[in-house]
Amino acid sequence: MAVVVSLINMKGGVGKTTLAAQLAHAADKKGFRTLAIDLDPQANLSQSLLTPEQYAKHLRNKKPTIVQIFDQYFPSTGEYTSPRPLDIKEITIKKAGYWSGSKLDLIPSRLELSRTLKNPTGKERRLAKALSRVADEYELVIIDCAPTESILTDAAYFASRYILIPVKPEFLATIGLPLLARSIQEFEFENSDHELDICGIIFVHSSKYSEGPEGRQSIKEVKAEASKHGWHIFQTPVRYSASYAKAAREGTPLENTSNVHYYVTAEFNKFVEEFFTRISLSKS
Numbered sequence: 473m474a475v476v477v478s479l480i481n482m483k484g485g486v487g488k489t490t491l492a493a494q495l496a497h498a499a500d501k502k503g504f505r506t507l508a509i510d511l512d513p514q515a516n517l518s519q520s521l522l523t524p525e526q527y528a529k530h531l532r533n534k535k536p537t538i539v540q541i542f543d544q545y546f547p548s549t550g551e552y553t554s555p556r557p558l559d560i561k562e563i564t565i566k567k568a569g570y571w572s573g574s575k576l577d578l579i580p581s582r583l584e585l586s587r588t589l590k591n592p593t594g595k596e597r598r599l600a601k602a603l604s605r606v607a608d609e610y611e612l613v614i615i616d617c618a619p620t621e622s623i624l625t626d627a628a629y630f631a632s633r634y635i636l637i638p639v640k641p642e643f644l645a646t647i648g649l650p651l652l653a654r655s656i657q658e659f660e661f662e663n664s665d666h667e668l669d670i671c672g673i674i675f676v677h678s679s680k681y682s683e684g685p686e687g688r689q690s691i692k693e694v695k696a697e698a699s700k701h702g703w704h705i706f707q708t709p710v711r712y713s714a715s716y717a718k719a720a721r722e723g724t725p726l727e728n729t730s731n732v733h734y735y736v737t738a739e740f741n742k743f744v745e746e747f748f749t750r751i752s753l754s755k756s
């Protein structure tokens with residue numbers, strides 16, 4: 473059975489997608505059967521794992537996306553076809569990563585996913601239900617979430633065993649955390665039969681000054697908030713490096729990205745090891 477992990481933070485631009493893509497690549501490189509799911513109408517994860525041309529072609533050819541998981545049927549594609557029931561396997565792009573060794577699978581997103589937000593009734597469990605049909609085919613499923621709370625957040629909670637919280641050490645990050653804590657508590661209160669744990673907070677130093685005094689102050693505040701809820705903090709932060717953006721542009725795992733510094737990948741790999749330990753995923 474796959475371990476399902478969602479990357480969530482109500483604060484935008486903290487590094488959720490960057491980390492989701494790199495964790496999916498890292499798991500794939502280790503030989504774990506991995507599925508990445510883009511649950512954000514911005515579709516940044518899809519654009520990071522597919523080439524821009526592949527992604528544009530996918531949309532142009534009206535190929536299915538995560539939207540169909542919430543609509544529960546495939547739209548008619550031409551004069552002679554009619555809408556038909558959903559099969560999650562048809563939505564999954566096999567070997568989506570475009571670096572040569574990739575075996576990574578992807579369920580892509582598109583802007584129309586925001587339509588789901590306008591008519592959300594009864595859709596919260598559809599992702600979990602669809603995933604349960606392929607749970608035996610994967611060891612790890614990584615879900616990249618949008619920065620606002622909506623039906624999509626609930627869908628991620630229902631589908632997940634763990635939540636990973638990327639935090640950018642800055643003033644506004646501290647404000648977002650209590651919102652997330654409340655959202656998770658409300659979900660747990662209403663769905664006490666569903667096992668959902670925070671696997672930890674990972675500091676993503678995605679701006680240069682987040683390592684200065686402002687960053688240190690913010691880290692203190694986040695640690696205080698985390699200890700209130702008993703949330704783990706990952707020991708190795710994800711440091712600032714332009715290689716993360718470059719990796720998205722090149723569609724590569726960090727360590728295959730051109731001119732990446734050894735210390736950047738070494739640190740990231742330390743975090744990856746801690747992450748796998750936290751979610752009890754190992755090669756037997």
Ligand SMILES: Nc1ncnc2c1ncn2[C@@H]1O[C@H](COP(=O)(O)OP(=O)(O)OP(=O)(O)O)[C@@H](O)[C@H]1O
Pocket residue numbers: 483484485486487488489490491512514516617618619676677678679710711712713714716717
């Ligand atoms: N460790 C890092 N070092 C430098 N830049 C980073 C790092 N992580 C992320 N970034 C950059 O920060 C920006 C925001 O990252 P990303 O898109 O992953 O955030 P997000 O939380 O997914 O945003 P959104 O809330 O809009 O979905 C991007 O430009 C990305 O390249």
Ligand SMILES: [Mg+2]
Pocket residue numbers: 488489490512516616617
């Ligand atoms: Mg994102």
